[in-house]
Amino acid sequence: MRARRLSELVELMQPAAVEVVGDDTVVGPDVVLDNRAATPGSLFVAIPGARVDGHAFAPQAVAAGAAAVLGSSVTEAEVPHILVEDTVQGLSWLARGLVREERARGMASIGVTGSSGKTSTKDLLAQVLEAKGATVAPVGNRNNEIGVPLTACRIDGTTQFLVSEMGSRGIGHIEWLTSLVGLDVGVVLNVGRAHVGEFGGVERTARAKSEIIAGLGSGGWAVLNADDPACRAMRDTTAARVAWFGEGEPPAGDLLVSARDVASDDSARATFTLAVTRDGETASAPVSLRVIGRHQVSNALAAAAAGLAVGMTVPEVAGALSAAEPRSDWRMELVRCDQDRIILNDAYNANPDSMAAALRTAARLIAGQRGRHPGARAVAVLGDMLELGPESGRLHAEAGALAADLGIDEVVSVGEYAGIVAEAARERGIEARVATREEASQLELAPGDLLLVKGSRSVGLELVADAVTKRIGGVPK
Structure with a gap:
């Protein structure tokens, strides 16, 4: 945010109940939650957590340069305080005020949601928009009620585009997030089976995701996946213009x-011709992606549609997509090791759809490896996919079976559902076993071999990828 006095921030946060204790000092440009991230002049937001309370770390934040504290009570830090009843809501009110101010100036606000691919698409979209103007986007997957407003607080008077990644675990979550950042463009990537246990079914998942476009005005843009039936059905839930993306035959749209x-x-890595039709005229340009996986084509099309919606040209979008690099760790992270061995680290998170995409990518990679190393093997370390509810057993069996069907040579499964995954893989005729994370970390790879590591975040399989990488020597590519 632009540096400003506390009284100005209070004005932006209205109509929230806010009290200032201390001098009307100048704060900014940074807003931080972690005392270790505090910078000179920053505003430290003290958020209570399950294990620690941010209020206790306010003195350390001030020692690192913070000029004021946003809290629910006065801390031991000897600086001015903005006091609110709830600091998460206080952060939200601040973000809402900042975004409202900059959108009035002309900044465009774009939100991205979907059951899978949100972070990858957000990274592509940020790089597309950066080719046009100053862009603020989340680091990693800051997509919840804390991450979205924290990202929004990074905007200032030079920001042309704000990108928000929006996650959801139920009805109303995305509606709240959109109320903070007032979208001009809402993107729905897909409606899949991620968190289906929490949502209570795919239909409720679709309803939750559609909240990102429900509040758009007639001048806004809804960017929807024409290849996903649930996304196609969202057409009538918005008054906005519609930009369809996909590889199949799209319905009518703007x-x-x-x-x-x-x-x-x-x-x-995929190549394709980007084809764009508007007002009966079609323009095209070549795209060569640097990110890994055939599924990235859909993500790239979504990013392209959002970029075009805010005024970019087809050549600008295609060039930016071709230059875009991976930005977030443990998402299709390709590690080249000695003796032409490969580790595909996609361990940040997992759901049935992203699991299938990772396995298909591994199958494509090992096919290329076998051209140079005829005996090369593909080994997949697969961890639990969480929050799938009653469907957990069946969906984990589906993952093991798919690994075998795609030609993966060996499955090493880790977690509560490891036995189900391994049994399904063995039934399809491939080698499969259950292992601990520590045992999986001892895997050996022969020249040309491929190791895929994929599982939900809490399983911690990035430790497996890291351990194997350090042992055999490799760097991300």
Whole structure:
């Protein structure tokens, strides 16, 4: 945010109940939650947590340079305080005021949601928009009631585009997030089976995701996946113009964005022709992605549609997509090791759809490896996919079976559902076993072999990828 006095921040936060204790000092530009991230002049937001209370760390934040504290009570830090009843809500009110101010100036606000691919698409979209103007986007997957407003607090008078990634675990979550950042463009990537146990079914998942476009005005843009039936059904839930993206035949819309002549190289990086139809005219440009996986084509089309919706040209979008690099750790992170061995670290999170995408990417990579190493093997370390409810057993069996069907040579499964995954893989005729995370970390790879590591975040399989990488030597590519 732009540096300003506490009284100005209080004005932005209205009509929240706010009290200032201390001098009307100048704070900014940074707003931080972690005392270790405090910078000179920053505003430290003290958020109570399950294990620690941020209020206790206010003195350390001030020692690192923080000029004021946003809290629910006065701390031991000897600086001015903005007091609110709830600091998460206080942060939200601050973000809402800042975004309202900058949107009035002309900043465009874009939100991205979906059952899978949110962070990858957000990273692509940020790099597309950066080719046009100053862009603020989340670091990693800051997509909840804390991450969205914290990201929004980074905007200032130079920001042309704000990108918000929006996660949801139930009805009303995305509606709240959109109320903070007042979207001009809402993107729905897909409606899949992630968190289906929490949502209570795919229909409720679709309803929750559609909240990102429900509040858009007639001048806004709803960017929807034409290849996903649940997304197609959202057309009537918004008054906004519609930009369809996909590889199939799209319905009628104001903007149609598609990929033609899709191909992949031996590193599973896709190339395609970006085709854009608007007002009956079609323009096209070539795209060569640097991110890994055939599924990234859909993510790239979504990013392209959002970029076009805010005024970018087809050549600008295509060039930016071709230059975009991976930005977030443990998401399709390709590690090249000695003796042409490969580790595909996709361990940040997992759901049935992203699991399938990772396995297909591994199958494409090992096919390329076997051109140089005929005996190369593909080994998949697969962890639990969480929050799937009553469908957990069946969906984990589906993952094991798919690994075998795609030609993975060995499955090493970790977690509560490891036995189900391994049994399903063995039934399809491949080698499979249950292991602890420590045992999986001892895997050996022969020249040309591929190791895929994939599981939900809490399983911690990034430790497996890290351990194997350090042992055999490799760097991300």
